Amino acid sequence: DGGITQSPKYLFRKEGQNVTLSCEQNLNHDAMYWYRQDPGQGLRLIYYSQIVNDFQKGDIAEGYSVSREKKESFPLTVTSAQKNPTAFYLCASSLIRWGQNTEAFFGQGTRLTVV
């Protein structure tokens, strides 16, 4: 089945540690995105990538880093510089970057808790 897979579903991290969230897709999509959801807020864009070896900062990129070495994979690293990392993280992909009539496909999300 084609789809987008995030792992793990739940993640606990000690303060001061970096942690990497995995996102893999087998939809052959060029574009991939990372969003963050917090209570009372809409999805906010962290980073996006249009193509392999290219990525751009979204609206809240500080404290995060990404890589896009393969078309299928877009891991997100939450660094110790991220002041409020506890949140729900969603990965998405689309055929092309925000093309008109282009829907996004989402993973099931990773809930990160800093303890």
Added chain:
Amino acid sequence: ILNVEQSPQSLHVQEGDSTNFTCSFPSSNFYALHWYRWETAKSPEALFVMTLNGDEKKKGRISATLNTKEGYSYLYIKGSQPEDSATYLCAFNAGNNRKLIWGLGTSLAVNP
């Protein structure tokens, strides 16, 4: 600052009721409007992507309309069923940078 507003925030209906909710977005620089359904413990799933003023789209019992001149879209569910219980998100694509700007969603609960 681009803002997308959805109303109501939450809705409880009885099975068989028809319902509708609203997504308001900036009327200038319109590119596309997306509707997604997000069931608990699942991934958000696209319902419609709408691009033309006056567009009407339908998927089963769910339909949506679009008014880009006044900046709103309605989502209708006819004869709600318990499996329609979910959060319905809309997202606006502006023409300049085309990033999706998301609303907070309308949470629908359909009681059997």
